Amino acid sequence: MFEKVLIANRGEVALRVMRACKELGVKTVAVYSEADTDTYPVAYADEKVCIGPAQASRSYLNMDNIISAALNTKAQAIHPGYGFLAENADFAEKVIENGLVWIGPSPESIRLMGDKARAKETMHACGVPIIMGSKGIVESTVAAVNYASNIGYPVLIKASAGGGGKGMREVWSQNEMEAQFTAARAEAEAAFGCADVYIEKLVPHPRHIEVQVLADDFGNRIALPERDCSVQRRHQKLIEESPSTVVSSGIRKQLAMAALRAVRAVDYRNAGTIEFLLDETGRFYFMEMNTRVQVEHPVSEEVSGIDIIKEQLRIAAGEPISCLKRDLSEAQGHAIEFRINAEDPDNGFRPCPGKITAYRVAAGPGVRVESYVGVGSVITPYYDSMVAKLIVRGQNREEALARASRALDEFVIEGIKTTIPFHKAVLANETFRAGQVTTDFIETQMGEKK
Secondary structure, three states, X not given: OOOEEEEOXXXXXXXXXXXXXXXXOOEEEEEEEHHHOOOHHHHHOOEEEEEEOOOHHHOOOOHHHHHHHHHHOOOOEEEOOOOOOOOOHHHHHHHHHOOOEEOOXXXXXXXXXXXXXXXXXXXXXXXXXXXXXXXXXXXXXXXHHHHHHHHOOOEEEEEOOOOOOOOOEEEOOHHHHHHHHHHHHHHHHHHHXXXXXXXXXXXXXXXXXXXXXXXXXXXXXXXXXXXXXXXXXXXXXXXXXXXXXXXOHHHHHHHHHHHHHHHHHOOOOEEEEEEEEEOOOOOEEEEEEEOOOOOOHHHHHHHHOOOHHXXXXXXXXXXXXXXXXXXXXXOOOEEEXXXXXXXXXXXXXXXXXXXXXXXXXXXXXXXXXXXXXOOOOEEOOOOOOEEEEEEEEEOOHHHHHHHHHHHHHHOEEEOOOXXXXXXXXXXXXXXXXXXXXXXXXXXXXXXXXX
8 A cells, every 4th residue: 555645636525535545544645726725635634735826727737736746745646536637648647657656547548538439439349338429529510410410409519528517518409500519619628628529319308327436457347336416407416326216226237237348448447437328218328437536426435335535545556446245236225415516506506605604514324524614614716616515325215315304404504605405405306306307307397497
């Protein structure tokens, strides 16, 4: 195992990785921007290094400063968390070239699966079901119109170099194509520095299902029970749960087999997530692979008993996966995660930076909170708006829902607007309680316009 690890991230994920390191006896190095000087993860780490001003481009995206911090503190490895440089193959290469260990998959795997068009081709070649789509990049509006006319509307324009809903546009008719194609390319360029997009058939009213995978250097590969991430706004996940209310044991086995087939096809190592769309008939299709740990990884941890961050560290240190002898085919109990963002759900989920004046987290049996803030913490406008994650676990979904309602009532954050009231409204919705949510749930059930 490593002696010292640098965490190239901030906020709750930085603290989450640090806690896993501490339990394994590993020293930690926090890197931080000037805006994060007084945050808890910086104080929690064994060492800290300021890497630049508040702007992410000059700090958390500054590869040279991060690597210099690792070398100067004699860290042996870098954990990227999620977001920022977590899926940047060039950064992974720089880490390795400087004699450090990258806690994640190889740069080759990141590059292949980060190119959504190539990823789809690879999955199709190894027998993983894919959605009908363009073979490579669509270069112009004319080409987009021609392709969409051939496969039929509706279609989905997607950024080739990224994910998280950026550079993604639904197109329901030819009249919409020019505006949506231009918007998708512009957003992709702004978010990922690459305007390339491709087109695929839009699956109406799908479920967003994903499978957490782990793979080590000894040929061991495991897939955990699925997560259902269908409650999302503009392709940004808000609530995740495991297991899905609509996935049978048979489909679960098929999902796991497909996910492991994908892992073998790209010779994947470390933790990753294979994302699928599940249609109304029960058929599923590969959507993309996230070559990093996910925001929602605690959901899988709660129903499997596995610490995914520790497994990442073990695998990167050259050790085998520690949980190979356990039966992981079915979830143990039911878990739900709620993302608590500094946003105003009554005003289009507008970001609400500011100072937290009161903070009381939920607690009690089956309740887990991942956060990094407290009274007096300042939520800046520079970074992602998430301030906490509430994860509840029950023996079954009914108990998990009741526990979630109780925990959200206990959770108090004042001084800023948050999504806690929104989550309470979702819990009161009969469609959600019945487990019948699809990815258009917020638009169709919660009054949110596209």
